[in-house]
Amino acid sequence: MKTPKKIGLFGFGTVGKGFYENLKKYPHISAKIAKVCVKRLDLPRIGHELYFTDNPDELLLDPQLDIIIELIDDPEAAKTYIQKSLLAGKDVISANKKMIGESLQEVSYWHDSFENRFLYEAAVGGGIPIVHTVDGFLRDQEVTEIRGILNGSSNYILTQMQANNWSFEKALREAQLKGFAERNPTLDISGIDAGYKLSILAYHAFGEVPSMKSFEIESIEGVTKEDIKRAKAKRRKIKLVASLKKSNHEIVCSVKPEAVGANDELYSVDYENNAVSVETLISGRHVFAGKGAGSLPTGSAVLEDLKRLLDGYSYQVSKKVRTVA
Amino acid sequence: MKTPKKIGLFGFGTVGKGFYENLKKYPHISAKIAKVCVKRLDLPRIGHELYFTDNPDELLLDPQLDIIIELIDDPEAAKTYIQKSLLAGKDVISANKKMIGESLQEVSYWHDSFENRFLYEAAVGGGIPIVHTVDGFLRDQEVTEIRGILNGSSNYILTQMQANNWSFEKALREAQLKGFAERNPTLDISGIDAGYKLSILAYHAFGEVPSMKSFEIESIEGVTKEDIKRAKAKRRKIKLVASLKKSNHEIVCSVKPEAVGANDELYSVDYENNAVSVETLISGRHVFAGKGAGSLPTGSAVLEDLKRLLDGYSYQVSKKVRTVA
Numbered sequence: 001m002k003t004p005k006k007i008g009l010f011g012f013g014t015v016g017k018g019f020y021e022n023l024k025k026y027p028h029i030s031a032k033i034a035k036v037c038v039k040r041l042d043l044p045r046i047g048h049e050l051y052f053t054d055n056p057d058e059l060l061l062d063p064q065l066d067i068i069i070e071l072i073d074d075p076e077a078a079k080t081y082i083q084k085s086l087l088a089g090k091d092v093i094s095a096n097k098k099m100i101g102e103s104l105q106e107v108s109y110w111h112d113s114f115e116n117r118f119l120y121e122a123a124v125g126g127g128i129p130i131v132h133t134v135d136g137f138l139r140d141q142e143v144t145e146i147r148g149i150l151n152g153s154s155n156y157i158l159t160q161m162q163a164n165n166w167s168f169e170k171a172l173r174e175a176q177l178k179g180f181a182e183r184n185p186t187l188d189i190s191g192i193d194a195g196y197k198l199s200i201l202a203y204h205a206f207g208e209v210p211s212m213k214s215f216e217i218e219s220i221e222g223v224t225k226e227d228i229k230r231a232k233a234k235r236r237k238i239k240l241v242a243s244l245k246k247s248n249h250e251i252v253c254s255v256k257p258e259a260v261g262a263n264d265e266l267y268s269v270d271y272e273n274n275a276v277s278v279e280t281l282i283s284g285r286h287v288f289a290g291k292g293a294g295s296l297p298t299g300s301a302v303l304e305d306l307k308r309l310l311d312g313y314s315y316q317v318s319k320k321v322r323t324v325a
Numbered sequence: 326m327k328t329p330k331k332i333g334l335f336g337f338g339t340v341g342k343g344f345y346e347n348l349k350k351y352p353h354i355s356a357k358i359a360k361v362c363v364k365r366l367d368l369p370r371i372g373h374e375l376y377f378t379d380n381p382d383e384l385l386l387d388p389q390l391d392i393i394i395e396l397i398d399d400p401e402a403a404k405t406y407i408q409k410s411l412l413a414g415k416d417v418i419s420a421n422k423k424m425i426g427e428s429l430q431e432v433s434y435w436h437d438s439f440e441n442r443f444l445y446e447a448a449v450g451g452g453i454p455i456v457h458t459v460d461g462f463l464r465d466q467e468v469t470e471i472r473g474i475l476n477g478s479s480n481y482i483l484t485q486m487q488a489n490n491w492s493f494e495k496a497l498r499e500a501q502l503k504g505f506a507e508r509n510p511t512l513d514i515s516g517i518d519a520g521y522k523l524s525i526l527a528y529h530a531f532g533e534v535p536s537m538k539s540f541e542i543e544s545i546e547g548v549t550k551e552d553i554k555r556a557k558a559k560r561r562k563i564k565l566v567a568s569l570k571k572s573n574h575e576i577v578c579s580v581k582p583e584a585v586g587a588n589d590e591l592y593s594v595d596y597e598n599n600a601v602s603v604e605t606l607i608s609g610r611h612v613f614a615g616k617g618a619g620s621l622p623t624g625s626a627v628l629e630d631l632k633r634l635l636d637g638y639s640y641q642v643s644k645k646v647r648t649v650a
Contacts, residue, residue, distance in 0.1 A: 022607060025607075026465070127609060127611070128611065129458070129462055133454070137454055137629060140351070140629075140632075141625060235560075235587070262560070262587035262592060262593065263592075263593050263595070265594075267587060267592075267593060268588050268589060268590045268592060268593065269590075270588070275612070282347060282350075282621055282625050283452035283615065283616060283621060283622040283625040283626075284452060284615060284616040284619075285598075285614075285615060286452070286453065286613075286614065286615040287600070287612065287613070287615065288611075288612070288613055289590065289610075289611065289612035289613075289614075290608065290609060290610060290611040290612065291608060291609040296607055296608060296609075297607075297608040297609055300466060300608040301608075304462060304465075307465075
């Protein structure tokens with residue numbers, strides 16, 4: 001029995017607790033949480049057996065820690081912690097879609113330059129194992145199109161408005177109470193969060209970082225009761241659809257509300273669920289759906305990354321694998 | 326550059342050709358087809374650069390071959406070839422759902438006793454990466470239910486009958502022309518083929534082999550124009566649904582036609598597409614959909630197994646991994 005890897009955990013919110021709860025279930029996983037860095041030490045917490053600190057350097061400067069798991073709100077701080085940890089030779093797991101989506105150029109530089117790994121399955125599609133699937137299996141199938149519902153809270157809001165005639169405000173409050181929406185839900189609702197995730201998938205599908213400036217992005221706030229009535233009359237549902245098309249060497253991306261019919265694979269994807277449909281040249285269309293938000297699903301995605309790290313896994317995109325068409 | 330692994334290929338039909346076409350696209354894969362065993366040497370064939378034989382022993386007794394890929398119709402012969410190859414210390418890939426589904430007790434014995442690997446991603450869900458996903462990721466999420474469309478040709482037939490008012494006979498002929506249906510389509514139509522696949526998924530989800538005798542299995546031949554009209558009136562589609570539920574230690578399985586509504590994740594799964602929905606305790610419901618039949622999708626699943634073999638992968642079920650609830 002080799003000595004378990006030591007984990008330094010940043011953040012103990014929704015996802016952090018979910019990861020902690022999941023990890024407890026797998027005593028055979030050879031890794032333990034050695035230190036947890038939180039903003040406020042005075043809050044009452046589960047996990048009394050854990051060592052808590054509010055000083056990031058206690059984790060960043062600790063040569064004993066093998067793996068840093070970053071699950072905090074603040075993207076700037078997250079980026080600093082991740083960079084320092086990678087430079088210190090530690091493997092890093094993150095769920096910070098905003099930081100990763102905004103910094104894909106640096107992320108790809110990190111992937112290309114560091115031996116130690118940087119994984120973030122939880123950053124896209126919550127519990128859906130989509131990042132490493134696009135990075136490996138689907139990339140090899142030659143991706144031509146990606147289309148999906150990539151934001152759990154906006155899908156939850158749209159579902160409640162359409163299925164149960166809730167007001168936008170009530171649905172948003174509920175999404176926040178359930179921990180689907182960020183404290184500041186602007187990114188969820190505006191479509192920008194889905195844009196970050198689409199960029200991350202594009203990077204893993206093609207090894208290229210698309211410029212989000214070129215994305216056509218439309219918020220769900222523009223969706224009126226009138227739109228919903230019109231869609232219902234046609235037996236359609238309005239979904240916030242993120243879409244990517246590759247023609248020749250151009251990648252065209254958009255995130256906008258779309259009325260989808262019953263034969264559309266996104267029609268049955270309601271509430272906090274996410275779905276990603278990937279069209280490939282070789283094996284056709286693949287659809288992956290599951291819980292796109294929530295403590296346990298997202299926490300379990302972090303746990304899956306931990307297991308991959310322990311198995312010696314790293315993203316292929318960093319190996320510049322190319323297939324011959 | 327290490328010397329490429331030598332493959333002995335049994336069968337050069339729909340799937341075999343698909344595998345051959347796919348493999349050609351990936352020169353960076355360190356494996357080559359050394360010998361192909363076919364029933365009839367006199368047929369005109371693609372792949373002139375390949376060495377063809379009609380003598381199985383030319384492959385089975387060749388110590389030079391590292392990997393045997395079995396893609397033939399005949400389950401009895403397939404089983405013999407696979408057993409001999411495993412005993413000879415070769416890794417084996419198969420797509421033979423009938424043989425595997427009927428022989429899961431032996432298959433689990435093979436998994437437990439042989440160091441060399443036996444993989445069969447192509448045996449379930451065509452191009453959908455479902456076997457190793459259930460075996461690894463989902464098994465760890467604690468599976469409670471599996472539900473899906475697991476037979477491409479019966480789904481193709483039902484779709485044509487409902488969407489385009491085709492007769493059962495016309496749809497079946499077309500499915501055979503397209504290479505979705507077996508030469509003898511009885512297993513596809515009766516639901517038994519889907520039953521085999523459900524058993525395979527159950528084995529990987531729970532490490533137990535359910536007895537197919539206990540399955541409730543119903544053919545699609547009983548589906549009348551009247552049933553279809555009634556379903557349409559309710560905006561439903563009739564699908565051949567394979568279902569598994571685990572309560573306590575009992576596994577209950579069935580395969581039967583079911584009228585599903587638009588909010589069901591199986592509603593939008595038409596023609597030769599398959600879908601598998603897996604409910605787990607930890608991360609909730611996951612849905613995987615894609616092409617369930619056809620030369621390239623199924624051939625690509627065989628290629629994915631080949632890549633896994635070269636990566637040193639083997640099924641977890643053979644390691645008797647258990648999670649603590």
